[in-house]
Amino acid sequence: MAIASHSTTLLFCLLFLTLSVAETHHRIPGFLYTRSRGRCTAQFWSGRREVWPRMVPETSTVSNVFGSRVSERYRSDLTLLEATARSDEERNPFGGLLKEGTAALLNSYAREGFPLKPWQVKTLFIRALVSPSEAASQANNFLFANQACP
Numbered sequence: 001m002a003i004a005s006h007s008t009t010l011l012f013c014l015l016f017l018t019l020s021v022a023e024t025h026h027r028i029p030g031f032l033y034t035r036s037r038g039r040c041t042a043q044f045w046s047g048r049r050e051v052w053p054r055m056v057p058e059t060s061t062v063s064n065v066f067g068s069r070v071s072e073r074y075r076s077d078l079t080l081l082e083a084t085a086r087s088d089e090e091r092n093p094f095g096g097l098l099k100e101g102t103a104a105l106l107n108s109y110a111r112e113g114f115p116l117k118p119w120q121v122k123t124l125f126i127r128a129l130v131s132p133s134e135a136a137s138q139a140n141n142f143l144f145a146n147q148a149c150p
Helices: 002-024 042-046 062-066 068-072 080-084 093-110 118-130 132-147
Strands: none
Touching: 042 080, 042 093, 062 068, 062 080, 062 093, 062 118, 068 118, 080 093, 093 118, 093 132, 118 132
């Protein structure tokens, strides 16, 4: 009986440790961690589970919302809904920036208490377009803000 109890405790501790490690590496897909599904993630917004803010309807184009400068990196007819549904962020830092930046912009309009204002999201987004490393860094910052959203 004591061996079974220790085995159960050990198994629980290993599972807890594995989940803790998986949460610290936000970008590693796998069995224990797939994609975050909180109310503020790009995945949530792409699923149309909630009405989008009137200031940024899902049919708005990325270039209309973020400005003409983004047309250097993205299609001119790319919609915000398409931006939140992207799946190329692992190999394309500008794809991750677009996906997480769009979610952050939606959250800045729709979520009271979100740490960024819409103008801040847009400014940070435009500034991150200068290089792949800046895009990846800012995408990660947006990801953390989206996942920590109230």
